[in-house]
Amino acid sequence: MEHVDTIVIGAGIAGLTAARLLVGAGRRVVALEARDRVGGRVHTDRSHGRVTDLGASWIHGVEDSRVADAATASGMPLVEFTVGGYQPDGRPIAYFGADGHRLDPGATARFVADVRTVDAALGPVVAGSAPEATYRDVTEVALAAQGWPAERTARVREYLEHRSEEQYGVRIEDLAAHGLDDDVIAGDEVVFPDGYDRLATSLAEGLDVRLSHVVSRVTWSPHGVTVPGFAADQVVVTVPVGVLQSDDFVIEPPLPDRQRAALGRLRMNAFEKVVLRFPHRFWDADVHAVRQLGPDGAWWHSWYDLTRLDGVPTLLTFAAGPVARAIRGWTPDRVAASVTAQLRRLYGADVPDPTDVIVTAWQDDPFARGSYAYMTPGSTTRDHDDLAEPVGGVLHLAGEATWTDDPATVTAALHSGHRAACAVLGRHVPIAAAWS
Structure with a gap:
């Protein structure tokens, strides 16, 4: 021994x-x-000469970040990408409404303001919540306090549901009321072109x-x-x-x-990445992310443009919570078809098939059993x-x-x-x- x-x-x-x-x-x-x-x-795929982070990707806020200090000391290049914390704005985001059409700047600003309003109301509600309260419970209290029409409330409720899934890979009713207490971004977010x-x-x-x-x-x-x-x-x-x-x-x-x-x-949790590389960019060149609102976005609602990492047109989306469990065992091609169907709903039938697809499987990793x-x-x-x-x-x-x-x-x-x-x-x- x-x-x-x-x-x-x-x-x-x-x-x-x-x-x-x-x-x-x-x-x-x-x-x-x-x-x-x-x-x-923390695991990077380097197949075919491309760099894809399969696990952790972002530093969510470089201000006073020891991880940023360590990365800098290690000589790791950093690229600013400030939308990874499921923020409603921060950097340009293309929002599409429930009808599949892009929201104009005024409608986008109103939606973002609604999210900010509910977030401001949410803090005291969470602080005073019962021990067994869920994140669904507290968000419903904050939404009800606004007195908004049903459709306006539904859009922000949907946003909060997706935030729970994308931040913690779990349904909103399964997350503790305090489960997103740490959801604070201090400074810019960054990603790693070299992995x-x-x-x-x-x-x-x-x-x-x-x-x-x-x-x-x-x-x-x-x-x-x-x-x-x-x-x-x-x-x-x-x-x-x-x-x-x-x-x-x-x-x-x-x-x-x-x-x-x-x-x-x-x-x-159940939380998987879906990385799709395309032969050309068909989405807006001036945005960091694309999001669709409404029931068609129940599964695939947010895409992040990673093209800036290596110049290859690339979108990242997440299979989060119930979606991750539902696609467990699917082939990458089947996942890609499901995701691409929603992109075609927003950008038209000419959206090409991806040239490369990576779908993670952290749920099935015996040394992780989730993300x-x-x-x-x-x-x-x-x-x-x-x-x-x-x-x-x-x-x-x-x-x-x-x-x-x-x-x-x-x-x-x-x-x-x-x-x-x-x-x-x-x-x-x-x-x-x-x-x-």
């Missing part, structure tokens, strides 16, 4: 950050990664990472931890919530009641931090689901890895030491 100071399970951003800080502090660390690559849910995975490979440099090493059991006591083949003083577990909740990953003895209760109120975690009704924002409370002085949980301020993001993963490293060391170390 190999002995080290600390075992890190998972070589995603959280695990790599923790490992790098611990190694920098003089600890002997081994990182065990089930996949044949580092990065976890987000450069961050993971940079963090992994010089670390002892054992790839294709699946861990199914962690045994701990106040005296230390073991996993098959390894023993250590402490362990940092960074596997996703879906894996933590499965029978394929066992922590023995089980987590204390506080952590188990917090874990039980979180779920992995990221969301809060179910009855959960609180404190559940994220409770999950990360050290156990027995030797067991530490980290990852995007364990950070309260900005969960479900690379930012959360990075900060949670930093917190775990500080807990292992028993002292503070600067987070920038992971990349400086």
Whole structure:
């Protein structure tokens, strides 16, 4: 059996950050990664000479962002793209009405103002909501307070439904009232023309990472931890919530009641990317995104123009929540046909078939079991931090689901890895030491 100071399970951003800080502090660390690559849910496809981020894509706000600092230190090019947080405006968006025709600037401004009005009313409603309230419950209260006609209310309600799905990959009635408390963008958003995975490979440099090493059991006591083949003083577990909740990953003895209760109120979502490349651009060249309103947009309602990344006409859309589950097992061509039918409704029969289609399948990934975690009704924002409370002085949980301020993001993963490293060391170390 190999002995080290600390075992890190998972070589995603959280695990790599923790490992790098611990190694920098003089600890002997081994990182065990089930996949044949580092990065976890930060994963870039480079087939056919093209760069496609299959998992995380955006930094949602570069202002005071440690992820932006790390990316810059790693020499990663950044391209501004400020519409990724399902914002109603921010950058030019082409809105199409329920009749399939593009809204004029006045109608667009009125719709955006309605969304902003309801958002302003929503904050106090969420703050005063009951513990079991859903995001549907609180949005309905905020909508009713406006006293608008049915059609006007329906359009904003639809927007709020799509925001829940696109932000957290879950139906609005299944998301906790506080589930979008973190939906704040500070500064511009950016994407990565060379791929987000450069961050993971940079963090992994010089670390002892054992790839294709699946861990199914962690045994701990106040005296230390073991996993098959390894023993250590402490362990940092960074596997996703879906894996933590499965029978394929066992922590023995089980987590204390506080952590188990917090874990039980979180779920992995269903959220897939659909990337379509076309022979030519048929959509508006002056917009960052295209959105359609009305019942025809129940599945496919938002497309993001990624052409600026490499010059190839490219649209990104999302299969979110119920849609992701419905298309599970579909071929990429079938998904593309479904998406393209809606684009033809907006832009006409001459819209060409895509030349290339990529559809992700995070739901079927045994080492992810979804894209990221969301809060179910009855959960609180404190559940994220409770999950990360050290156990027995030797067991530490980290990852995007364990950070309260900005969960479900690379930012959360990075900060949670930093917190775990500080807990292992028993002292503070600067987070920038992971990349400086």
